[in-house]
Structure formats: C-alpha cells, structure tokens
Amino acid sequence: MSNLATVITGASSGIGEQLAKQLAAQEQQALVLVARRADKLQALAEQLKQAHPIRVEVISLDLEQVGAAQQLVKSVQDLGLEIDTLINNAGFGVNDLFTDMPLERIQGMMQLNMVALTELCHAVLPAMRQRKQGRIMNIASVAAFQSCPRFAAYAATKAYVLSLSEALANEEKANGIKITAVCPGATATAFHDVAGNNGSFFTKMMDSAEDVAASAIKSLNAGKPVIVTGAMNKPLPFFNRLLPRQCVVWIAGKLAAT
Numbered sequence: 001m002s003n004l005a006t007v008i009t010g011a012s013s014g015i016g017e018q019l020a021k022q023l024a025a026q027e028q029q030a031l032v033l034v035a036r037r038a039d040k041l042q043a044l045a046e047q048l049k050q051a052h053p054i055r056v057e058v059i060s061l062d063l064e065q066v067g068a069a070q071q072l073v074k075s076v077q078d079l080g081l082e083i084d085t086l087i088n089n090a091g092f093g094v095n096d097l098f099t100d101m102p103l104e105r106i107q108g109m110m111q112l113n114m115v116a117l118t119e120l121c122h123a124v125l126p127a128m129r130q131r132k133q134g135r136i137m138n139i140a141s142v143a144a145f146q147s148c149p150r151f152a153a154y155a156a157t158k159a160y161v162l163s164l165s166e167a168l169a170n171e172e173k174a175n176g177i178k179i180t181a182v183c184p185g186a187t188a189t190a191f192h193d194v195a196g197n198n199g200s201f202f203t204k205m206m207d208s209a210e211d212v213a214a215s216a217i218k219s220l221n222a223g224k225p226v227i228v229t230g231a232m233n234k235p236l237p238f239f240n241r242l243l244p245r246q247c248v249v250w251i252a253g254k255l256a257a258t
C-alpha cells in the first residue's frame with residue numbers, strides 16, 4: 001500500500017473541511033488533517049473513515065507558532081507517510097483599521113498565512129521533484145488582486161501567496177509538480193466570524209465552501225496555476241486592470257466597511 005499522503009491545513013472547518021470530504025470521496029491517498037481544534041479534526045476523521053476505505057490521521061497544531069511547519073513535516077514522517085499533496089488552506093483575516101489591530105494579531109496572521117505556507121512548500125518540494133510528482137494547493141483570495149482598506153495586512157498576505165504560487169507553478173511545471181493558487185471570493189464559512197466581517201458588503205453574496213472546494217480540486221488536477229472561484233468573482237482581476245489603482249482600492253474599502 002502506498003505511503004503517499006494529502007496534508008490539509010485548516011481542515012477543522014470551512015473550505016478545508018470540504019476539501020477533506022471531497023478528496024476522501026475521490027481519491028485513495030491517506031489524508032492528514034491539521035488545525036488547532038483536535039476534537040473537530042477527530043470527529044471529521046471518524047466520519048471520513050466510516051464513509052471511505054482510506055487512512056485518515058489528525059495532527060493538532062498551531063501553525064502561528066515559529067517552527068510549526070517543521071514540526072508538521074516531522075509528525076507526518078513519524079506516521080510513516082510522505083507528502084504527495086500539500087494543501088495550505090489554514091488562514092484568517094481581520095476586518096479592522098491597521099492601527100487598531102494589536103501587532104501580535106498581525107504577526108500571527110503573517111506567520112500563518114505566509115511563513116508557515118512558505119516553509120511547508122519549501123520542505124515538500126525536493127522530494128516531489130525526486131518523485132517527479134506532487135501537488136500543492138495554496139489558498140489565496142480575491143483580496144490578493146488589490147489592496148483592501150480594513151483588510152490591509154490580510155490582503156497583503158494573500159497577494160504574497162498568489163505571487164509565490166504563480167512563480168512556483170512556473171518553476172516546477174517541468175518537474176511534474178502541479179501548483180495552484182486558489183482565489184475564493186466571499187465564502188460562507190467561520191472566516192467572517194473570526195474576522196469580524198459580518199456587516200460588510202462582502203458577506204451579502206457568498207459562495208458555498210462546497211463549491212469553492214470542488215472548483216479548487218478540479219483546477220489543481222487540471223494543473224491551472226490560478227483559479228478565481230465563483231462566477232461573480234471571475235471578472236474581478238480583469239476589471240482591476242482597467243480601472244486606476246486608487247479607484248480599485250477605494251471601491252475595496254467601501255465594500256469592506258462594516
């Protein structure tokens with residue numbers, strides 16, 4: 001039996017949970033579910049194992065901690081598994097003025113959304129190159145395409161994820177490795193409770209996490225470097241290029257107002 005595994009960060013809710021459910025139904029690879037809430041992960045793992053003949057492991061970890069990515073890679077190795085598919089989905093945003101946010105919250109966001117993601121990509125790519133096979137899905141956001149007042153640091157982290165992923169997809173294509181940046185628009189998950197974003201315009205038209213996950217998996221398997229999910233969101237990058245930058249930033253700020 002193969003020891004290749006799919007690691008999904010942020011699998012305890014929202015898009016990550018949906019990715020786990022859909023991959024468990026579609027593929028035979030072992031799943032490793034990662035997040036802080038062990039009880040949620042355990043419940044999901046039990047559900048998936050009952051429904052499908054696959055191995056499901058749980059690793060409870062705070063990816064905002066320095067060194068957590070290295071710890072995750074070691075924990076997966078200790079399970080006797082090799083990462084064939086890495087899904088960097090864990091992330092959060094905060095809807096607030098930059099100066100009103102505690103610095104520790106911004107640092108935690110940068111550590112989770114960018115640093116841990118980068119360290120995990122860097123850790124898994126050499127073995128994927130050797131096998132001439134591997135997949136990486138990095139969850140960015142439509143916020144990656146422009147600055148966004150009230151989500152200033154969050155949008156900047158997602159711009160980083162998009163930029164990194166597109167470059168890596170180009171570098172690794174010849175090595176048989178598929179890398180996709182997924183850019184969801186507003187999606188009905190706990191993200192908006194965590195972010196304090198429930199009054200903003202973004203939450204008036206939300207996609208389902210099921211649809212976002214399905215679109216993300218399809219695009220990863222098709223080897224698309226970037227996917228904007230949701231019919232309403234797809235034209236956004238195009239219109240952003242037509243309008244003056246300050247105009248785009250102004251609109252984004254208006255839409256984020258709570």
Ligand SMILES: NC(=O)c1ccc[n+]([C@@H]2O[C@H](COP(=O)([O-])OP(=O)(O)OC[C@H]3O[C@@H](n4cnc5c(N)ncnc54)[C@H](OP(=O)(O)O)[C@@H]3O)[C@@H](O)[C@H]2O)c1
Nearest residue numbers: 010012013014015035036037063090091141186187189191
């Ligand atoms: N929902 C949207 O509108 C939207 C739009 C664009 C992009 N996104 C992106 O989609 C991704 C998934 O978010 P979601 O919408 O599914 O929100 P969600 O339901 O809040 O899920 C976030 C996941 O990340 C995990 N997580 C948060 N902090 C963590 C930490 N320090 N260490 C480990 N895991 C952590 C959470 O698990 P624990 O709390 O158990 O740790 C949870 O499983 C994020 O990267 C987000 O930026 C979301």
